[in-house]
Amino acid sequence: MTHMKMKKLLRYIPFYKVTKPVADLHIKGLSMDSRTTEPGDVFVCLRGVDVDGHRFAKGAVERGAVAVIAEEEVALSVPVVLVNDTSRALAMASAAFYGCPSESLHVIGVTGTNGKTTITYLLEEIFQQHKKKTGIIGTIQVNIAGETFPVKNTTPDALTLQRYFHKMHAAGVNHAIMEVSSHALDQGRVFGCDFDIAVFTNLTQDHLDYHENFDDYLRAKSLLFAQLGNGYNKEREKFAVINNDSPQAKKFIRSTSQGLLTYGIFEEADIKAEEYTMTETGTAFIMTTPIGSVSIKSPLMGLFSIYNMLAAAGAAILSGVPLETIQRSFQQTKGVRGRFEPVREGQGFGVVVDYAHTPDSLKNVLQTLRDLCKGTITVVVGCGGDRDRSKRPEMAKVSVDYADRVIFTNDNPRTEDPKQIFRDMTTHVKGRYKLIEDRKEAITYAIEHAKTGDIVLIAGKGHETYQEIKGTRHHFDDCEVARTILREMKEHPS
Ligand SMILES: CC(=O)N[C@H]1[C@@H](OP(=O)(O)OP(=O)(O)OC[C@H]2O[C@@H](n3ccc(=O)[nH]c3=O)[C@H](O)[C@@H]2O)O[C@H](CO)[C@@H](O)[C@@H]1O[C@H](C)C(=O)N[C@@H](C)C(=O)N[C@H](CCC(=O)O)C(=O)O
Ligand SMILES: Nc1ncnc2c1ncn2[C@@H]1O[C@H](COP(=O)(O)OP(=O)(O)OP(=O)(O)O)[C@@H](O)[C@H]1O
Numbered sequence: 001m002t003h004m005k006m007k008k009l010l011r012y013i014p015f016y017k018v019t020k021p022v023a024d025l026h027i028k029g030l031s032m033d034s035r036t037t038e039p040g041d042v043f044v045c046l047r048g049v050d051v052d053g054h055r056f057a058k059g060a061v062e063r064g065a066v067a068v069i070a071e072e073e074v075a076l077s078v079p080v081v082l083v084n085d086t087s088r089a090l091a092m093a094s095a096a097f098y099g100c101p102s103e104s105l106h107v108i109g110v111t112g113t114n115g116k117t118t119i120t121y122l123l124e125e126i127f128q129q130h131k132k133k134t135g136i137i138g139t140i141q142v143n144i145a146g147e148t149f150p151v152k153n154t155t156p157d158a159l160t161l162q163r164y165f166h167k168m169h170a171a172g173v174n175h176a177i178m179e180v181s182s183h184a185l186d187q188g189r190v191f192g193c194d195f196d197i198a199v200f201t202n203l204t205q206d207h208l209d210y211h212e213n214f215d216d217y218l219r220a221k222s223l224l225f226a227q228l229g230n231g232y233n234k235e236r237e238k239f240a241v242i243n244n245d246s247p248q249a250k251k252f253i254r255s256t257s258q259g260l261l262t263y264g265i266f267e268e269a270d271i272k273a274e275e276y277t278m279t280e281t282g283t284a285f286i287m288t289t290p291i292g293s294v295s296i297k298s299p300l301m302g303l304f305s306i307y308n309m310l311a312a313a314g315a316a317i318l319s320g321v322p323l324e325t326i327q328r329s330f331q332q333t334k335g336v337r338g339r340f341e342p343v344r345e346g347q348g349f350g351v352v353v354d355y356a357h358t359p360d361s362l363k364n365v366l367q368t369l370r371d372l373c374k375g376t377i378t379v380v381v382g383c384g385g386d387r388d389r390s391k392r393p394e395m396a397k398v399s400v401d402y403a404d405r406v407i408f409t410n411d412n413p414r415t416e417d418p419k420q421i422f423r424d425m426t427t428h429v430k431g432r433y434k435l436i437e438d439r440k441e442a443i444t445y446a447i448e449h450a451k452t453g454d455i456v457l458i459a460g461k462g463h464e465t466y467q468e469i470k471g472t473r474h475h476f477d478d479c480e481v482a483r484t485i486l487r488e489m490k491e492h493p494s
């Protein structure tokens, strides 16, 4: 789509008031950033977390914006469309501008504190086995039928998101799988998106820097289920796939009026894992489902991986995938980059890189390692700067409670002083840890002190390839660093 009539665009925005007639106005695009606005664009003023986009409306008009969507009157030479909520208006306008592409895609949204990326990749593998063309949007990257794009956010802004859906549609993708963050739900980034299936993983502490409290975090997450079925396409049935073992399951179930499929291990559920076992090589269980039972063997480790497989299986079954395909896919899965990823250079101890950056995920991973480890467990971990401060002492406590040796180090201090982050982390833990600010030094120390049968967990950064310090991103990759150290040790044994 290269242009559209403003009149048509406005049909998708339910309530608005215009300051000047827009009947004959042709628009060439939408913009939410005055720095990149182009002639013919409609500029949408977003009330940001840092600044108020209304301040930039004039600048956008100077760059050629032909209309502005705003929440308050702004004195401009072009028509201003007044709405209650510009974020949601942007989402609807973006969907309209790109021809509502999500309506013609089979869209699966995954939300929850942990497991989103993993489940989306499990689903990508299943659908590819099922010979579907996939598009995936999430923390690691966007991948549209094999073409990849770097990401700034786990869930992109509404305009970028609709552009990706449009690209998917044009590339012949039929299955779009995406992570939906609580920030995205709160800011209406996915408001213009017609989800067919919404998956809930779990809800534990994170992001309380952004959300006022845990209830506010829950409310944001539940919006995905509340908006299920609100799209224009009423022909296809919509489903919520809910983890019934989560203490919050009922609240999510109550948020939707659409179909429901539950999964779990301990509570009653439509999809259940029974007789599960865990070994050094993975997990095995019997998966009972509404379409039959199947025996699952997978290289994925830990109880949390079983939950991720059940969630993926739920969405896949609702998408018409046979159980045998799901079974084969779980057996052959390569896992996800930076999620419980082993680094093997022939050393006699284990090194695992994992993206655990919340108290609950760290606990899950350390518990899983405890069951596998014959020796001692060392954890190398830090807490991100400019993020939830209240999770810092919790993550430190989990480290000290579940690992034998604890090394606290930097993990993207961003604009914060690392020493303040360490102070926050260690207020309630006494002794039993070592502080090594430089992450490479910390990893080196952990690996050099590991003995046969031990395990070193390097947590928090997973797939990330940078360390952000004072606004600058320096190249840093946990797997790469660990591999280099292990190789040097092999070449120069001391
Ligand atoms: C805190 C937060 O959520 N920030 C997001 C938000 O930016 P913002 O509200 O701060 O925007 P702003 O800088 O205040 O600007 C407001 C408006 O003015 C405009 N502007 C600004 C300056 C100017 O000169 N001209 C102009 O027009 C901006 O384009 C914007 O439209 O909206 C942007 C567009 O959607 C996001 O990219 C940005 O994410 C930042 C980068 C971020 O770090 N977000 C994190 C916290 C986040 O969203 N994380 C979640 C979850 C991660 C996970 O757990 O997996 C995610 O989905 O990534
Ligand atoms: N179902 C789960 N329950 C608890 N912890 C999990 C679960 N799945 C994965 N984890 C842990 O959480 C970490 C992050 O997993 P993943 O990247 O799949 O989650 P995410 O929800 O996408 O996270 P983010 O919000 O950062 O994008 C993993 O490295 C692992 O330690």
Ligand SMILES: N[C@H](CCC[C@H](N)C(=O)O)C(=O)O
Binding pocket: 154, 357, 383, 384, 385, 387, 411, 412, 460, 461, 464
């Ligand atoms: N998407 C999450 C990832 C955090 C990962 C951790 N390495 C950190 O930097 O805190 C966030 O931006 O909050």
Ligand SMILES: [Mg+2]
Binding pocket: 116, 117, 138, 139, 140, 154, 179
């Ligand atoms: Mg993710």
